[in-house]
Amino acid sequence: xxxxxxxxxxxxxxxxxxxxxxxxxxxxxxxxxxxxxxxxxxxxxxxxxxxxxxxxxxxxxxxxxxxxxxxxxxxxxxxxxxxxxxxxxxxxxxxxxxxxxxxxxxxxxxxxxxxxxxxx
Amino acid sequence: xxxxxxxxxxxxxxxxxxxxxxxxxxxxxxxxxxxxxxxxxxxxxxxxxxxxxxxxxxxxxxxxxxxxxxxxxxxxxxxxxxxxxxxxxxxxxxxxxxxxxxxxxxxxxxxxxxxxxxxxxxxxxxxxxxxxxxxxxxxxxxxxxxxxxxxxxxxxxxxxxxxxxxxxxxxxxxxxxxxxxxxxxxxxxxxxxxxxxxxxxxxxxxxxxxxxx
Ligand SMILES: Nc1nc2c(ncn2[C@@H]2O[C@H](COP(=O)(O)OP(=O)(O)O)[C@@H](O)[C@H]2O)c(=O)[nH]1
Ligand SMILES: [Mg+2]
Numbered sequence: 001x002x003x004x005x006x007x008x009x010x011x012x013x014x015x016x017x018x019x020x021x022x023x024x025x026x027x028x029x030x031x032x033x034x035x036x037x038x039x040x041x042x043x044x045x046x047x048x049x050x051x052x053x054x055x056x057x058x059x060x061x062x063x064x065x066x067x068x069x070x071x072x073x074x075x076x077x078x079x080x081x082x083x084x085x086x087x088x089x090x091x092x093x094x095x096x097x098x099x100x101x102x103x104x105x106x107x108x109x110x111x112x113x114x115x116x117x118x119x120x
Numbered sequence: 121x122x123x124x125x126x127x128x129x130x131x132x133x134x135x136x137x138x139x140x141x142x143x144x145x146x147x148x149x150x151x152x153x154x155x156x157x158x159x160x161x162x163x164x165x166x167x168x169x170x171x172x173x174x175x176x177x178x179x180x181x182x183x184x185x186x187x188x189x190x191x192x193x194x195x196x197x198x199x200x201x202x203x204x205x206x207x208x209x210x211x212x213x214x215x216x217x218x219x220x221x222x223x224x225x226x227x228x229x230x231x232x233x234x235x236x237x238x239x240x241x242x243x244x245x246x247x248x249x250x251x252x253x254x255x256x257x258x259x260x261x262x263x264x265x266x267x268x269x270x271x272x273x274x275x276x277x278x279x280x281x282x283x284x285x286x287x288x289x290x291x292x293x294x295x296x297x298x299x300x301x302x303x304x305x306x307x308x309x310x311x312x313x314x315x316x317x318x319x320x321x322x323x324x325x326x327x328x329x330x331x332x333x
Contacts, residue, residue, distance in 0.1 A: 045279035048272050049245050052213055056242035059215055061231045066214025070268050100214035105268070 005036060005102065005117050012040040020047045024054055027097055032064055034120055036098040042071045043095065068103040070113050071095045143190060144332055145204045145251060149244070149277075150258030151269060152210025155289040158315040159258060160188060160207035166321075167191045195329035203332060206252065209240035211273055248276065254332040255284045256324075261296035261312065265304040274305060283331045287324060288312040 008030055015023060024047060030037050043051060055067050072094035096103070096115055106114040148156045168191060186207045194200035217227075217234035225233065248255075255277050259265055277284050286305050288298035291312045298312035311327050313320045 045272075045276040046249070049249055049276045052211065052272075053242045053245040055213055056215070056238040056245070059234070059238045061217050061234065065216040066212070069213055069272075071272070100216070108266075108268075 003119060005034065005119055007036045007038065009038045010040060015039060015041055020050065023047060024051050027051065028054060028058060031067055031097060031099050032058065034099055034102060036096065036103060036117060039095040039097070042093055064099070066100040067097055068100045068105060069095065069097045070105050070108055070115065072113060143202050143204050144253035145206055146254045146256060146332060147206045147208055147248065147252040148256045148258055149208055149211060149248070149273060151267065152212065154210070154258040154260045155315045156210070156258045157207055159256070159287065160186065160205055162315055162318065162321065163191065163205055164188045167193050193325055193328055195326045199329050199333060201329050201332050206247065208244035209237060211241055211244060211269060213269065249280065252282065255282050257284055257286045258289055259286060259301055260290050261288045261298045261301060262290055262293050265301045284308050285324070285327050285331050286310045289315055292317050292319060
C-alpha cells in the first residue's frame with residue numbers, strides 16, 4: 001500500500017457553515033488521526049483560543065502531544081485611521097494545522113509557508 | 121476627633137466598602153522562558169505591603185498559575201491602580217513529556233509534569249476569555265517576535281479588547297533587539313525591560329498605571 005500522509009483541504013464555504021465547536025472538533029479529530037488540515041480561511045481569535053484549550057485537554061502521553069499551526073499572514077490591517085476608529089479586521093487566511101510530532105514549520109514569510117511533514 | 125468628622129469618615133468607609141471597585145486582574149502571558157515569573161516576583165517584591173502579597177497557589181485550580189493579590193501600584197503623577205497579578209504558564213500548542221526527561225526526571229514524573237502543564241495552559245486560555253482585565257505580554261528580546269503563537273495570542277487579546285502592554289524583556293543581553301518587537305507590534309505600547317536587573321522597570325509600572333486604570 002502507498003505510504004503517506006493524508007492532507008485535507010477544507011473550503012471557506014464549508015467552514016462558514018460550521019459553528020466554532022464543529023470546526024474545532026473537525027480539526028482535532030482529523031489531526032489526532034495524523035491528517036494535515038488546511039483551512040482556506042483561518043479561525044477567528046476566539047476559535048483559536050478554544051482550539052488551544054481543547055488541544056491541551058486532548059494531549060495524552062505517547063499518543064498525542066499537541067498541534068502545530070501556522071496561519072498565512074493576514075492582509076494589511078487597514079490604515080492607521082481605520083485602526084484608530086477600531087475597525088481593523090482580524091480576518092485570518094490560509095491556515096495549516098497538523099500533529100506536532102509530524103508537522104514542522106520551516107519558514108514563513110509574507111508570500112509562503114514552508115512546512116515539512118513526516119509519516120508516523 | 122470631632123464627632124462630625126468621625127461620622128463622616130465612618131460613612132465614607134462604609135460607602136467605599138459598599139462600592140468597592142472590583143480589582144482588575146492583570147495576566148502575564150507570553151511564551152515559555154520569557155521571564156513572566158521573574159516579573160511577577162519583582163512586582164510582588166516592589167509593591168506588596170505587609171498585609172498581602174505572598175505568592176500563593178490558587179486552591180483547586182491549576183497548580184502552575186500563581187496569583188498575587190491586591191497590589192497597589194502607583195505612578196509618578198500620583199495615580200495608582202490596585203490589581204491582582206496572574207502569572208501564567210507559557211502558552212504553547214504542544215507539550216511532549218519527553219522534553220522533561222532531558223532534565224533528569226523519570227518517566228512518571230515527566231508525565232505528571234506534562235499533565236500539569238497542559239492543565240495550566242488550558243486554564244490560562246480559559247481565563248483570558250473569562251476573567252482577565254488586562255495583559256502584560258512578555259517577550260524575550262533576543263528571540264523572534266513573529267512566532268505564530270505570539271501573533272495568535274496578541275490577536276486573541278485584541279479581539280477581547282483588553283488593554284495590553286508588551287514587555288520586551290532581557291535587554292541586559294548583548295543580542296537583545298527590542299526594536300524588532302516594536303516593529304512587530306506597532307499598535308501597542310512596548311516597554312523594553314530587564315526583569316533580572318530591574319532596568320527600566322519603573323517605566324513599565326508607569327505604563328501599567330496608565331494602561332490599566
Ligand atoms: N538575562 C536575563 N535573563 C532573564 C531575565 N528575566 C528572566 N530571565 C531568565 O530567564 C529564565 C526564565 O525565566 P522565568 O521567569 O522562569 O520565565 P517564564 O517561563 O516566562 O516564567 C530564567 O533563567 C530567568 O533567570 C532578564 O531580564 N535578563
Ligand atoms: Mg513561569
